[in-house]
């Protein structure tokens with residue numbers, strides 16, 4: 223579907239006016255206010271982002287409004303991370319957004335988002351931000367939640383959509399919405415993959431062709447781990463996935479974890495049921511994350527061998 227190129231605003235005032243104009247100009251199907259769906263991004267958009275926007279369009283409906291924010295948030299980058307080199311292509315992003323039904327783009331500068339410099343008051347992700355990513359990127363999740371909360375206040379959506387690839391981020395956002403009584407629905411959208419399994423990410427652009435091949439070990443390990451779930455329980459899931467990652471050339475693992483999808487806590491070895499297998503690894507200088515849902519089934523007992531007696535063997 224081709225729609226007109228979305229309008230781009232960068233100041234708070236322009237955003238407020240555009241939101242007001244949309245609210246006045248477009249009553250919802252039942253005559254009430256039209257639904258607004260927001261997709262927050264850092265730009266360098268790929269098909270994974272575009273899928274979020276397509277879903278946002280479906281959520282907002284034909285009379286609703288789809289708003290995409292593009293902002294590389296300094297608060298969520300640590301020292302020595304890729305804040306300065308993070309890919310930026312606003313014109314290219316806006317052109318892509320025109321193909322998937324976005325109505326409006328909010329692309330503020332850091333001065334607009336943080337007019338007083340670094341914010342003194344921030345959101346703490348608490349324990350949801352201290353494990354996994356939090357161990358390797360201290361403060362990252364607090365920076366994410368702080369900007370997400372600000373963008374929710376500025377854009378006032380009915381629904382905000384986030385990719386399941388950033389599983390810990392999605393969980394932390396859901397937790398913030400619950401714990402701080404925010405009046406917004408949060409929707410998780412499945413990860414979009416390249417045909418060979420690589421999870422789409424703006425950071426894939428950093429990979430050399432050789433590293434791109436090496437990076438496939440992440441999705442391969444997750445798939446193999448998930449396939450081991452119905453056979454050997456949690457220990458088999460982890461052993462299978464780590465076997466593949468440890469044997470993969472050029473891949474340095476930050477963590478591999480099998481967690482409860484609601485709490486991100488490690489699942490005990492004897493736990494059965496739905497779980498999430500997550501990996502973060504560096505391929506060259508590029509840090510990638512991925513995850514996969516796993517159905518953990520109890521490890522089978524050593525199969526009992528029942529010898530046939532002469533009588534049973536005789537028909």
Ligand code: PAF
Nearest residue numbers: 262263264295366369388
């Ligand atoms: O997932 C991202 O792209 C970012 O973490 C987000 C949610 C836009 C906040 O900066």
